[in-house]
Amino acid sequence: MPNALARGLVHQTSPTVGILSDDFSDVAIARFVLGAQRSVAGEGFAALVVSTPAGGDHTVSLRWLHELRVRGVLLMAPSLESDARLAEAFRDSVPRVSLSQVAGARTTVVGSDHRMTGVLVAEHLLSLGHERIGTITGGRDRRVTLSRLKGFRDRLRSGGVTLEPAVVVEADWTSEGARAATHRLLDVDPEITAIFAQSDLMALGVLRALAERGISVPRDCSVVGCDDLRIAGFLTPPLTTVRVPFEETGALAAQLLLRSIRGETISARELLPVRFIVRASTARPPPHSRRSVSSSSPARHV
Amino acid sequence: MPNALARGLVHQTSPTVGILSDDFSDVAIARFVLGAQRSVAGEGFAALVVSTPAGGDHTVSLRWLHELRVRGVLLMAPSLESDARLAEAFRDSVPRVSLSQVAGARTTVVGSDHRMTGVLVAEHLLSLGHERIGTITGGRDRRVTLSRLKGFRDRLRSGGVTLEPAVVVEADWTSEGARAATHRLLDVDPEITAIFAQSDLMALGVLRALAERGISVPRDCSVVGCDDLRIAGFLTPPLTTVRVPFEETGALAAQLLLRSIRGETISARELLPVRFIVRASTARPPPHSRRSVSSSSPARHV
DNA sequence: CTGAAAGCGCTTACAG
DNA sequence: CTGAAAGCGCTTACAG
Numbered sequence: 001m002p003n004a005l006a007r008g009l010v011h012q013t014s015p016t017v018g019i020l021s022d023d024f025s026d027v028a029i030a031r032f033v034l035g036a037q038r039s040v041a042g043e044g045f046a047a048l049v050v051s052t053p054a055g056g057d058h059t060v061s062l063r064w065l066h067e068l069r070v071r072g073v074l075l076m077a078p079s080l081e082s083d084a085r086l087a088e089a090f091r092d093s094v095p096r097v098s099l100s101q102v103a104g105a106r107t108t109v110v111g112s113d114h115r116m117t118g119v120l121v122a123e124h125l126l127s128l129g130h131e132r133i134g135t136i137t138g139g140r141d142r143r144v145t146l147s148r149l150k151g152f153r154d155r156l157r158s159g160g161v162t163l164e165p166a167v168v169v170e171a172d173w174t175s176e177g178a179r180a181a182t183h184r185l186l187d188v189d190p191e192i193t194a195i196f197a198q199s200d201l202m203a204l205g206v207l208r209a210l211a212e213r214g215i216s217v218p219r220d221c222s223v224v225g226c227d228d229l230r231i232a233g234f235l236t237p238p239l240t241t242v243r244v245p246f247e248e249t250g251a252l253a254a255q256l257l258l259r260s261i262r263g264e265t266i267s268a269r270e271l272l273p274v275r276f277i278v279r280a281s282t283a284r285p286p287p288h289s290r291r292s293v294s295s296s297s298p299a300r301h302v
Numbered sequence: 303m304p305n306a307l308a309r310g311l312v313h314q315t316s317p318t319v320g321i322l323s324d325d326f327s328d329v330a331i332a333r334f335v336l337g338a339q340r341s342v343a344g345e346g347f348a349a350l351v352v353s354t355p356a357g358g359d360h361t362v363s364l365r366w367l368h369e370l371r372v373r374g375v376l377l378m379a380p381s382l383e384s385d386a387r388l389a390e391a392f393r394d395s396v397p398r399v400s401l402s403q404v405a406g407a408r409t410t411v412v413g414s415d416h417r418m419t420g421v422l423v424a425e426h427l428l429s430l431g432h433e434r435i436g437t438i439t440g441g442r443d444r445r446v447t448l449s450r451l452k453g454f455r456d457r458l459r460s461g462g463v464t465l466e467p468a469v470v471v472e473a474d475w476t477s478e479g480a481r482a483a484t485h486r487l488l489d490v491d492p493e494i495t496a497i498f499a500q501s502d503l504m505a506l507g508v509l510r511a512l513a514e515r516g517i518s519v520p521r522d523c524s525v526v527g528c529d530d531l532r533i534a535g536f537l538t539p540p541l542t543t544v545r546v547p548f549e550e551t552g553a554l555a556a557q558l559l560l561r562s563i564r565g566e567t568i569s570a571r572e573l574l575p576v577r578f579i580v581r582a583s584t585a586r587p588p589p590h591s592r593r594s595v596s597s598s599s600p601a602r603h604v
Numbered sequence: 605c606t607g608a609a610a611g612c613g614c615t616t617a618c619a620g
Numbered sequence: 621c622t623g624a625a626a627g628c629g630c631t632t633a634c635a636g
Contacts, residue, residue: 005311009307010611047341048350064348068348204537205536
């Protein structure tokens with residue numbers, strides 16, 4: 001049984017790659033890590049996975065990885081985006097690739113095409129004839145939120161539909177947060193006929209809130225999610241969504257890191273395409289304003 | 303920046319613990335690993351996580367961990383149960399704790415009380431007055447499947463309800479597998495008023511199949527899941543289920559491993575309690591046989 | 605081509 | 621109490 005530690009001492013390094021991740025009970029992160037882990041293992045590296053608890057200090061985890069002489073680091077922690085402390089710790093770090101922007105640290109970023117995600121959802125809703133549309137976004141501190149929102153809003157506008165600020169409601173990526181946000185959205189405009197949730201988990205909260213108000217999906221209101229989790233096709237109704245290539249993204253990040261470790265120059269940014277998945281949670285808007293019958297709200301002007 | 307490799311060479315070991323896991327895009331495994339990882343990090347160890355692809359050889363992963371001189375190994379791979387090749391590789395291995403039985407290898411096993419899970423579900427359904435009950439199980443090659451089934455069947459029997467073999471349908475832990483299994487179950491007995499799925503993901507498949515047949519939940523048929531995933535309360539209807547303490551289980555496994563590493567003697571088996579969570583997918587059975595009324599209406603069967 | 609020696613960066617036991 | 625030396629298990633450069 002050879003001693004990889006001794007070999008590593010001689011080589012000044014070890015056949016390991018560090019993965020700095022946020023809590024991977026978040027299925028998206030778990031799948032990123034999985035894809036990366038597989039990819040890295042396929043080339044003879046072990047993955048040292050360190051997940052920093054929410055609110056914890058990633059720099060401690062990073063130092064640990066350095067002490068273990070990892071050859072490179074994969075940053076799979078969206079929370080790094082808003083963590084400015086990291087920048088310095090990364091200055092003289094080993095090769096690295098991140099799944100999100102890291103404040104102040106030059107690092108290659110790999111992700112999927114979030115802007116296009118918003119565009120695809122907008123096109124689908126426009127093609128169905130929706131005009132009163134709302135959206136439940138993730139936290140505004142994340143770029144992905146803004147990118148998806150921008151693609152969505154811009155494409156709607158070019159289709160003649162304006163997304164008013166009041167129908168863009170921020171949530172926190174959780175089902176519960178989205179449920180509450182949806183109630184706020186419906187308080188603002190009870191006549192909305194379509195809601196885009198920026199994640200499938202949030203779409204679950206949207207569906208729940210609509211059910212709580214007796215609004216039928218997709219008859220009275222369409223719902224679009226994002227991610228295409230494996231459960232998406234088994235919801236009631238099966239969820240129309242956008243597939244995000246989690247494992248592929250993780251694998252690509254790993255491949256780029258390995259190339260960087262080998263001394264190759266890698267591009268600063270890589271975007272993977274997304275794919276629209278039509279299921280049963282979207283349909284044409286109701287012919288007449290749905291709540292004008294059951295409530296006292298005025299009929300809709302077209 | 304100290305060199306942990308050099309220190310490890312001197313100490314003949316490294317401050318790392320290996321985690322051998324199956325594909326952790328399985329959220330249960332991800333949460334086990336997460337709990338363990340946190341626990342282990344809290345005591346100054348890094349976790350080397352190696353997930354072996356389905357059908358892959360865990361012995362390769364294990365050798366790798368040994369070469370890296372991990373102080374102990376956490377086995378979080380249910381697939382090990384049916385992998386007899388492992389036994390030998392584990393003979394002279396470092397301290398270890400597993401979340402499932404490993405054929406032929408003496409190892410401490412940590413888990414939750416699967417038998418009690420079945421008992422709790424049975425008691426709930428009995429208390430509601432159900433008598434025609436079916437169940438969708440996970441693969442029979444896993445002990446957890448048999449334990450849950452045994453607790454369920456035994457408790458039903460003591461309540462005067464017999465679970466015929468024909469209404470125990472095996473699936474593969476996936477939503478799709480459970481959906482197909484549920485159709486088979488309903489073909490056997492269309493009058494069933496309650497279905498216990500051995501995982502929440504499978505409960506999703508059960509709900510889908512029932513929806514496809516126009517059977518209303520919980521009015522016509524009650525559904526109980528197992529796991530209490532975070533989505534469970536946001537399904538339509540919110541799912542009655544049994545909470546399995548994933549993170550706690552992972553953490554306990556890690557704690558035991560660390561104690562074993564320190565030379566303490568640890569028990570061979572630890573069971574964590576589960577908790578029944580009542581939501582809206584269960585109710586009293588319909589007063590009259592439901593399909594005798596609705597049999598004239600076309601039931602959709604995809 | 606083969607084999608002995610040096611050295612990677614630590615810790616530890618021992619000499620001063 | 622302090623400081624130099626030995627040694628962990630490898631790889632590599634060098635001597636034979």
